[in-house]
Amino acid sequence: MFTEIKYRKSALLLGLVALVFVIAGCVGNTSGGEEGDKSFAGTQFVATDAAAGAIALAVTSTRLSVGATTGFTVTVTDANGATVPNVQISCDTEEGLALIEPTTGEEMTGGFGTMSGVVGCEAPGSFQIGCRLPIGGNKRKFQRIVCEGPVPSGFTGFSGAGGGGLGGGSFVSEDGGAGGTDTSGFSIQSVKVADDGNLSGDGSFEIDTSQGTCGTPPDTTSEPFFDSFLVVKVLNNLTSEVRCNSLTYTIPNSGISGFSTSSSISFVGVADANGSEATFVVHFMDANSGGKLPVGASSNIGSIGFRNVSVRLSCKTDLESFSVSKSVSLSFDNYSRCTS
Known part of the structure; x- marks a missing residue:
């Protein structure tokens, strides 16, 4: 009995000694030096300027x-x-x-x-x-x-797509961020046109300048032909409400008397403060039997193709008046609005 207990104690002692050596072997020198590389730069991705690659x-x-x-x-x-x-x-x-x-x-x-x-x-x-x-x-x-261009007939964009968050590339100063007071914090995000009678949609870049007919003779009907509206989306990062009361447009080389067509349109648009977005729908062109008449113009505009149309909003806060501008390429052509 005594011999058996003594043997078990000896075996336990040898086991403990072996365990110590195993632990010591596992610790080894894994620090990579005296201090090691605590940032792990170069061995894994770290989201810092120094190590992000x-x-x-x-x-x-x-x-x-x-x-x-x-x-x-x-x-x-x-x-x-x-x-x-x-x-x-x-x-x-x-x-x-x-x-x-x-x-x-x-x-x-x-x-x-x-x-x-x-x-x-x-x-x-x-x-x-x-x-x-x-x-x-x-x-x-x-x-x-x-x-x-040109914009394919009937093309209205890519349904369900994202993007557009970079705006038009206009710079917003640091004070123009949410909660700022610099008027550069108010910007036009996009300009499109509603030309198909749907004033609640996203709009497009096409303006139908001539009314045709739908169907096959003798069973024909007049093509749907609507007034055109500018759809202007704005972002207000200021701490105060912004009210816009006029929109000035310019169509270069419009073909009307050989000059650009420009006019100011009165309207009322309000954008709430602190990062709010708003959409202004402004009457742009009247549809008539001869085509489309821009507001303030004396003659209809024809199928002149693409023009970089500039839009300027005149706005004000409680403290000051200011204006913001953006250009957009619109296509003036004979587009079909027939549904079948």
Whole structure:
């Protein structure tokens, strides 16, 4: 009995000694030096300026026809140039360039450190797409895409697409952020036209300048032909309400007496404070038997094709009066409004 107990104690002692050596072997020298690299820079992705590495944005085609689409790819690398999976990327576009995929603007990089998407041209012009890393990374890239006309007949954009959050590329000063007082915090986000009788929709970039007929002779009816309205979306980041009381438009080389057509239109539009958005629908053109007559003009406007129409809003707060402007490419042509 005594011998058996003594043997068990010896075995237990040998086991404890072996365990100590195993633990010591596991500890080893894993610190990478006296202090080690506590930021883990170069061995994993860290969202800081020093260690975030880089983000690259590539667009398949930077020149498209209106209505066409193209792909883009975002690649994230760490400080050593290795691609980084499972990092959330946020992308957005300027108004006129639709973000078709991902519609929410956010997606994780895959196993090879990349994410891909699709954008589409909704209007003629030059628009940017921008993508960035998480806020801590402070890394972002932009690419410009040129969209060329004409707008395909009946094309009204890409249903369900996102984007447009970059506005028209206009700069907003630091005091123009939400809660600011600088009037640059009030901006026009987009300008479109309602030309199909639907004043509650998103609008388009097409103006039908001539009324035709629908159907096959002798069973024909007059083509639906409506007044045209400018649909102006604004963003008010000021701490006070903004009231706009007039809109001035200019159509260059309008074909009316060989000059530009410009006029001021009175209306009342109110945008609430602190980051509120508002949409102003302003009567722009009268439909008549001869075509479309711009408000304030003496003659109808014809099928003159694309024109960069400028729009200026005259507005005021409780403290001051100011104006904001934006240009948009509109197509003046003989579009069909027949439903069948």
